[in-house]
Amino acid sequence: MLGKWFRTAHRAPLKWRVTPLTRNLHLGRDLLSELSARQLIADVTRPDDLIQHLQGGSRTIYAGIDPTAKSLHAGHLIPLLCLFHFQLRGHNTLALIGGATALVGDPSGRMTERSLSEKAQIESNTATLMEGIQQFFSRAAEYALHKVPSPTTSAQLQVVNNLDWLKDLNLLDFLRSTGIHFRVNHMLARDSVKTRMSAHNGITFTEFTYQLLQGYDFYELFRTKGCTIQVGGSDQWGNILSGIDLINKAEGDSAGTKERGFALTTPLLTTSQGEKFGKSAGNAVWLDEKLTSYLDFYQFFLRTMDADVERYLKMFTLLPVEEIDSVVREHERQPGHRLAQKLLAEEVTLMIHRKEGLEAARVATNVLFGTDYSELHARDIVKSLVNDPRLVFCTEDELLGIMLPNLAANFGLTSSKSAARQLALGNGLYLNNVPQPDIYFTLERSHLIDGQVAILRAGKDKHLILALH
Template sequence: MSHVNNLESQHNDPAFANIWQELKWRGLVHVSTDETELEKLLAGDPITYYCGFDPTAPSLHLGNLVQLLVMRRLQLAGHKPLGLVGGSTGLIGDPRPTAERTLNTKDTVAEWVGYLQGQVRRFLSFEGENSARMVNNLDWTAPLSAIDFLREIGKHFRVGTMLRKDAVASRLSSDEGISYTEFSYQILQGMDYLQLFRDYGCALQTGGSDQWGNLTSGTELIRKVEGKSVHAMGTPLITNSDGTKFGKSEGNAIWLDPEMCSPYTFYQFWLNTADADVVDRLKVFTFLSRAEIETLGQAVAERPFAREGQKKLAFEVTSLVHGVDATEKVIAASAALFGNGDLTVLDERTLEAATAELPSATISAEGLGIIDLLVASGLSDSKSAARRTVGEGGAYVNNTKVSDPDAVIAQDELLHGRYLLLRRGKKNLATIEVSA
């Protein structure tokens, strides 16, 4: 994937005394090691920090995007990021609260490592004095024998402490229990931090607060083995104001890969943000300044019907992930669906994504009479109802009004040679695919 997002245009808000104060204001600090020390560290000379991403799927999702943007903000403050994609930890998977993960094959995990590295690269700068570096924990885990692992790393972990970690404790009390494989995950993550401390002087690990047990296994290991103090920071898990889980749409995760979640679907997800959540989302997911976000917050409070906050949020985040060109195509598609734009300029993929949720029907090329189309699409219950719709001026094909009930749509009017967008009145839409 290309560098679709414009890294040059991103900057932290100079209105804050330091990056720690900005992270706090954006609601990105839920838990951390010594806050005073960490603020001092981040306000001083450049440090090296890391965040890890496990290839348990072929794409990152919105929860990972939070971490990528924290990494980018720290890089903009002058610090040096290490993006770790877990070729070894991805073979095991961190313990989920409910059940064991399905283990993927080594070939699958290796393939996904490549995909995720490509995604991480798009959000960090790999140029300049504080350029980012990619690391893979398989590089230092694979050569280690089981005996060496137990002697050199395992002896520093106390089982009692490991049992108290949230992810482990919740699984122990479940019917499923926990395998030794997943139980040992925190040791592997602790070893990663130790390795990066030794190789790069890494002094901070960031991650979600649900990873806190794994984050602190690394700080503890470094303290025991090296006698040094390093830091960890956990971001809050983002939830919607109504208590529902953030980042899910119709039961599906919102992925960053356009093949798994189209830019149109991605944009619509942000556009549908509740008024109560808009300001928080703008803080976490955009590089807009505090002043800009406060202005948008005021607009949401005073003119919620205008949805200014949601439109800005959707534009900013979709541009960040998919690029400005793709975002502008999506906005054009949204307008064109409801008659405010030219459907013929939409590429096929954008058109398909924009109409994916609409009622649809497939018919043969012989059945392109307007009455048959309205009935086949379900926009009219019967031929008589369809005739009434046409007679009242409420029937549209590809945004063009059809006034003749005997009209037959010509083949050259098909979008991309096979689609028609039907509309009854202002808001009732359906698609027809014409079979060859």
């Protein structure tokens, strides 16, 4: 059975069965064509069989989330949006939090062993991630209402925790019922294991068994919830195949002629240079605005390179592919206007943070990078920069009647008062985007935006926003 499986598991070409896309996701196109056109497929097993399987009625699909962090990040958006495309087509979706497997540690994509996480931290992360996943699907559904006419609403999302079925699993029973179906030589052949085996410290038995536990998850969801498709990042390909192989061996027919279960992997979030984004890479862009502000989230997508922007628009938004192609063509004619990047930043911020978050990001962007402050209001400025260290609240005594260079030094915009004065003399000290060369210029309430906020800038891009309590 295993040999037969590997002959049928193969990489799907990105151009198979691509049909014209329109805003309506429900006009006879197969789902895999749309996912392929949006570059959301890295690998898929038995694509023709999967197409027929999806056309046979509502199916159940799952993706796993590792609770080693307390928030979702931008890298999670790719598999979650893939799940959401299934949900838009009326399929049921499962998000699995690895509350048990996180205690073991996934070796995939790593050259060194993960530090074992504390149980209390995993439990806390699991709770916040469950809320974050529910929020993502809720907001994505709101976003889809304005992008996709008549989306299917009967499909359900369930968030489950594999600790619920793994915590009481008896080791002897597990070895007899599950371990018996795995061959060590095949486990050693997995890329994640081979990579670690080649490293100086090798791989521990704990991490080596991870693929059995993830395989068991797929089998458990297949058995109890009728789940037939697993979605995951491309680094999870081997682990997903382990689950499919277990399903086929434990539940397959005696002749071994009927394959069950499907794997679909998505690309990892990288730049065109192959640079990764995420918690492990140390540059995660979090979906929680307390960890990554509206501004920084928006700016992350606004700073997308030209080589990446078309791919990101297709992956991260629900805009029709034809519309994206048109925007990209316009962008190529006038790349300096960055039309594609602005559209990408607005669409993704709208989906994740709703209209309020997008408006806050726009205001903050204008404050920090714009040139026209005439339409800015103090209340909006403060709201847009909540939790940003550049926003400082102060009293009237701390702000009014004080010379501008002294303010710059007092609040850390410059290293000293003399440095601030030198900056002012060189037209490098700004108040509300206007240079103030007078080193004796004293701030009064009339100088404040709406009598409440002063925006100081040192040089081109160092800002300080002072707001009265």
